[in-house]
Amino acid sequence: MKHLLFIILCIPILQLPAQKTTKPAANAATATSGYNINVTVAPFKKCWLYMGCYYGKYKNLVDSVFVNENGSGTFKGKEKLPGGIYFMVSPSHTLLFDFLMDNKQQFSIKADTTRQDAVVITGSDENSLFQEYTQHLATKVPHLQQLQKELKDAKTKQDSTRIQDELTKGNKELNDYRDQIAKEHPDAMLTLFFNSMKRPEVPAAPKLSNGSIDSLYPARYMKEHYWDDVPFNDDRLLRTPFFDPKVDEYYKYYVSPEPDSVIAEVNYMLLYARESKDMFKYLLGKFTDKYINPEIMGQDKVFVFLFNNYFSKGDTTWLNAKQKEYIFNRAYSLMANQIGEQGAQLDLTDTSGKASPLYGVKAPFTFLVFWDPHCGHCKEQVPKVDSAYEASWKAMGVKVYAVNTDEQLLKDGKDLDKAIQDWKVFIREHNLNGWVHVYQPPKQRQQEVASNKAGFRQLYDVFQTPTMYLLDDQKRIIAKKLSLEQFTDLMKAKLKK
Template identity: 40%
Template sequence: MQRLVSLLSLFLLTLSAQAQDPAYEITITIKPFQNQYIYLGYYYGKTKPIVDSVRLDEKGTGVFKGNKKLDQGLYLIGYPDKSNYFELMVGAEQKFSVITDTANLVNTIQYIGSPENQRFNAYQKFTNEKGMAMDKAKRELAASTNKADSTRLTQLINETNTAIQDYRLKYVKDHPKDLLTLLFHVMKEPTVPPADKHPGGKYDSTFAFHYFKDHFWDDVYFFDDRVVRTPVFEPKLDKYFDQLIYPNPDSVIKEIDWMLGYASANAEMKKFLLVKFVNRYLNQKYMWEDKVFVHLFEKYFSQQNYSWMTERGRKTVFDRAYSLMANLLGNPAPGVELPDTAGKIRPLQELKSPYTVVVFWDPTCSHCKETLPRLDSIFQAKWKKSQVAMFAIAKESEGTKKDWMDFIKGHKLWDWTHVYYSKQEENNRVSAGVPGYSQLFDITTVPTLYLLDKDKRILAKKIPLEQIDEVLAFKLKGQ
């Protein structure tokens, strides 16, 4: 019995020792720092969050360690003042040592117990050497005065580029699972076939564009979350949407759904992309992007909860979606029924005109006081003869009805339909559980302009009056 107890005690002690064994342990010795804190961070898209810190001893040595494995990716060792750092790979092997001197980092750094980082350092040394040679050749080329030198230096630059590409290709072949291989895949851009390989045997710009787009993500997998912990993935994502996707909601939505379809196999990757897309389309750069945000909400947020999403973040997404749903581009504008200067209710939908410009403004707003007279000048000079109607909604803030009436009279805005949206009316709607007009039209600043067609569908919204004028000119020309 005593032997059984002893064995049991030994077994429990072994389990305890195993439980305390760190999942990651990275020992850093870094000159010239001592008795100071250094930091362990990583790339997360365009940010660099810190996950650990350690105080160096008098020999400049410290140990980062923890009981949970680090997510794999490209990490950073931040200096005490956080003004600089160096990079290292964190892959499956997370117990190793690093010895270096900041005076000559790349050439002095030693990795013990991490073959992947040794290979990474070899690549850094190689590219440093080639990079310096290329920079020297480019400077000499810029200063060259004869054809022979120009030819020689151009050839040297091309050969150096080829050497770097060959190094990467060999590395990918020899070490397909390394994080550096993943970086090379993300950094790589498609090489369009030469013109004689295009349809018809001559250069075809449409073929070249589609080839480049279709092969842009070759060897990059949206279920591999290591890519988000690199500095190259998010810029590549931005380039794809900014330069290769047609600026249209259906095109953008198709690409988002395609990416998230693959990313659904990896919770971290799905989180990264959802946060990226929500932040991008929360405040739209272009009018049509409202549909993209509403699609994101309806498909990925309205019926799903995420552990990583705070209540505040969830409320922001839901509130923004509800504000946009009522005024999507191409949909009928929300109905408005408010009193005019005589106290008569004037419904927006009863205006009979091929086009209506709706302007939300505030009689106490200095920018509104500047914009409305300019708007009337354009209306009188151009729009009025085309039977464009003006519907102005004055939103009460600190001013009064008298301020509103005085402004209309003072600037002779007689040819407009003017209605007044009082604080009381706003409160009455909200108290009755009816969205206020500010929410329905997504009014966050004034003045805000909308352009409606004859059926009161939204043609343009929340753009400057000059752009409203351009859209109207285009529409009127096409009538």
């Protein structure tokens, strides 16, 4: 189950502020504090307009105003708004146009929705520069978009080359225009955004000592310079539509998926952003969401690192009790079953009532499966495990240690007797022969609880069934929660190696 990032941050997405025709006097902005933004947006009259901002990959509405019969109204607030790219939203909740929010938050906006280039902002130097830039884009981007379409539909190599050359020239002109703005206005918010949007231009690859071209140089250069001039401690970057996708691109294409490599990158960003008000919170939430239940096996080690180095040290005071409980419980369920670590000992009881510990199984591979005879998915998957076992695993020396997780086994009396009987019937009917079948008796579980010891569910993160692990001859965890085909391929590869 995917646990979304904003279980932590709880950012509203296009959630409307409470509508009101007048604002309390306490919210009125003075000339030197808070915000006071006069708006007139044709053709809207006697209706609500909304102001919002980007927040990572989300959009968050921050205020509303009821415009009069002339289409005019004023957004007011006692506290200044965080800097970044904001937008105006229509009564039907469509985005109309973007503008900048800098430290000077007393200005006026006049716009006409029938003309995208007819946005006039007075009283804000940052927005004057931004409007100049957007008007320039309006003259260039349509042609570049048309060239992109033509390139896609090109019939000949000659046409493709010609169109690509035009595209390259047009993009260079845009980049040169941005560079000129940055040179003339080095401290402008727009310059910050330009620098943060840039992708490194890779120079020609050098030759190696043997005379061949260094083919790895472009990727290495991109990674080393990807974040040049990007200050992770500047919260304004968070309120843009381009920062979050750039982070995703970096981890997808330029960071090795190996957990230790990811940890180094994540930790660098978080330490850099730590002094910021919002960026640290956002990045920690983003990385927690990504690695708490990762798509790539073993990357939950990144989440365990985040827990040990940030969550458990009290850096996340904004979490409420429920959120903190979830984060802590998830971390405790992953700590003992990391790839490469020794699997926890299991001293369980077999179908005959005899002790049959996990570490008593001697084999080059031990396949550990937690299952419940009454679980629908287990009824489908466990026989497939046996098919794989009979087809090839047995010949590779694999031993299957199967743990029955049925909660009825924790109850004494008739419930326990029936649960054991159902278990044995399933084993017999599906010919699960040659396996080590075990369960945890009620008294053993009671003793664990009384002594505050972790049970097998926490030790092996067993909160859904079936849950499967592959252990080596020393009972180190070498794989978990893969498909049966992936488990088979991994064993074959290790034996071949």
